[in-house]
Amino acid sequence: MPPAMRRATQRDVAERAGVSTATVSYVLSGRSGPGKPPTAATHERVLRAADEVGYELNHIARSLRRQRSDVIALMYPAPASPWSDRLIEQLQAAADPRHLTVIALPVTPTSAEHSVLRPLRERMVDGAVLLPDCPVDVEELAGIAQRGQSLLVFHDEAVPDGFDVVHQDRLTACRAGIERLLVAGHRRIAHLAHERELENPERSVKFRSYRDALADHGIGLDPDLIVPVADSRQEAHTAVTSLLRSANPPTAVFSATDRAAIDAVWAARELGIDVPEQLAIVGVGNIPEGEIMSPRLTTVGLPELDFTVEVERFFTRLEAAEPLPGTVIRSPWHLLARDSG
Template sequence: MTTDVDRLRRRGPAIGATRVTIVDVARVAGVSVSTVSKVINDRYGVAPQTHDRVMDVVERLGYETSLVASSLRRTSTNVIGILIPEFEPFSTELLKGISSAAEGTGYELLAYSGNLGHDQVGWERRSLSRLAGTLIDGAVVVAPTATVTDAPIPVVAVDPHTGRTGPSTIEADNVGGARAATQHLIDLGHRRIAHVRGREDLVSASLREQGYREALEAAGIPFDPDLVRVGGYRAAETTDAARELLTLPEPPTAVFSANDLSAIRVLEIAGELGLRVPEDLSVVGFDNVPESANAVPALTTVAQPLHEMGAEAVRILLGLLGGEPVEEHLHLPATLVVRASTAPPAR
């Protein structure tokens, strides 16, 4: 015997709000549409056995309410937006920490990139204007290019381009981490240490170069601008920078890159030029994304606590949503992770 549930299931595997309606749920459960509405919105006035029967049908049919429609009724969505300029190893690791921290809070996550592109300044403002109010209650914005001071919803910025300004921010110790990376190379005996820096418009890149310079100065090693090139935090943009540095008349014996992706590209270019790492060249990165441990050789790097940064972003945002006092600017430690890509210089 074919039932209503069987017929609805045959509509297709992707049954959702556009395929199974609240009317379908009411008909199968043998109740009114208003009763189904009360059940799915947790309103009083429904007998326990009726509530259980409706929820059983909802689960069997795979019916899902519209977040937008629900938000219009409740004036909130119970959704946190995660705004990311692009999905790459750094943001992916942050997302893992965000997801873990959001479990059991009653909030869902909406990760949004909107085809933002690498160089679109102000992308976070445009994205917040699209999502705020009807889709999300608050947002974690990763690496915003501008200070979000006029957002209509609570916002926490992770690794902001503009530093500690505007809304609550979370960042790792960029200066201390870069200083530790450079000091590690100095302690190994390197004196000609190059730096592949990040994007020139980012505060984090400037802070990491600052840490590099501070370590050189403390060791009495003169800063040489010829040993600094912009890699832009991207592997493709690091190619020319690495070739220029490694083919200098007096090439460096070590390279500190401002992130792991550019450091891994330095490893690749060194191999193409016939250089052995770490025998001929030592390389250090920054971030400690999973790719760094899988590089050949395994990359010495500075670990940002990416999972913790994501989790703290959720904690602070929930505090803001609840009207609680929170830290304005959270500064977390960065630690050196020594692997196989560094050794004393051969010359």
Template sequence: METKAKVTIHDIAEKLNVTASTVSRALNNSPRISEVTKKAVLKAAKQMNYQPNNIAAALRNGKSNIIGIIVPTADRAFFASVIRGIEEVANTFNYKVIISQSYDNYEKEVQTIDALFSARVDGIIASIGKNTEDFAHYKNALEKGFPLVLFDRTTDALDVSQVMINDYLGAYKVVEHLIEQGCKRIAHFTSPKKVSVFKERLRGYVDALKDNGLPYDEELVVLSNLQLEDGRASMEQLLQLKEMPDAVFSASDFGAMGAMQVLKERGIKIPEQVALAGFSNDPFTSFTDPPLTTVDQLSLTMGRRTAELFFQQLKAGDKRAVPQKTVLKPELIIRKSSLKKGI
């Protein structure tokens, strides 16, 4: 089957009997072109199914009006909401986004940076993958003059603007709430990866115990990837102990949901016997039975602030704006899964 040649501005120019430069200026809404000509060019472009070559335009103009966004996964409500916040701000600047997923795979993240370079994006917004410990690919982006802003999963190894919530405070609030409900043997699901958010949530858990006179028990801290099946396996592990916990605080809502499934299958009452709390305020948490106590990460606000910092960096150009760190205050969402005293 013969492939149909792509329509160019020269084809439109030939159809309208004008120059290619006139067509180009009309498509870019140049004030040098009359409204009559602009309408004629746009009409012909639509009829001929003309698709602009964004990469060629970026080479000519020095910008593509496209932001590259890298997230571990786009099917998580948290990341989807952050992306929405970024797009809301980007649209006001007439910018579009390209969304790429690293799947927490270091090699994939490196390849994605290279692909975004090739796509001539004007800069990158990223949340670092769990397995990323070498940041050379991000440093390379900075050396090439690309604006870079990090959100949620960040690192101090890069001198860039960052937006995150106070993960330590969020975790501290959860554990403090569980203690107020009479819990004394509180387990914690965390991740073994070197990701700041999980390290900070673990630190908040430990300090809340200490500040309230409760001992830290290493056997109550279970490491996993914090997905649904991990939560199930972690809860099964805790139930093998001589004395099971009276509460579980998971650093992710999915881990808490897995624990909830196991407890219900075993006939263990929530929260009477084991109180539960998660982290992130994923949409499903308000629909579980009982509804799950969690921490709202203010994802939409995070996305908007991240985009604002990106455009500040973009405006600064070669001068580079001074990196800013924005730390949002998390909100504890208390629901029935943790209310031992509210039964």
């Protein structure tokens, strides 16, 4: 940072108003001490002085003294999604009247695992909501909760321990999606995967569902059918096009994202391949576009993009006078059988 112009502090305001910094603090924060509030005249004088010297609160100093930052975070794996957008919106709606600031912490694939929880660990925020697939060490969460920060974690395997967990049963739902393809007789099912998750397949709900469901039906993995393109619309389009043009094309696609699934529909259409007759497609995530395209996208996900219950619980914990026990919120994913597969 280039050198800063000296900023006005409460001391400057106090001097100008001819009062103590205590009085300035009480007036500007709107809080009342144990005694009677400042007189109207004092109040007025402080406000004017603050205005005259161009005083602005220093949030960092307040945070250190109050031992809370009044900032909460939403952590999500980048890129953003209708999910993260909706949750941000609902968090902000709840945070605004409480004078809390909501920040988003997008986790990019390059982020080192240890650094992801740093903002929590170093107390930059009072609490956080963690969306699924954030590459964090679940073991560390209990420690963070114990030190007084509020946590709501979307994670199917995590056990609540001073924090709340949202169970979505994603594995079950994803398996139902692939089973649907298998039951319809498909044997060559391509998988559009998250690039990052393919590096660490055991952690990937989507890849595991795919692998296990196929295995149950006696089908092995064909590397040619697994492409790491779920996060890029362009790459998904290209990859599906070339799969469909190959000598031995798939008859179905299971995509780790709805976006890539939609690209698959487009790619098929351009080649004159009918969906679902010649190519069945199942996505994951249930984003709103899926419902308005035609054929409507068959997918797996939350039936409603609504986090009222989760947000309420998070704020309850944040505002609790004493530590609350961890709870589980069940919000299971469903197979939404529509028209594409």
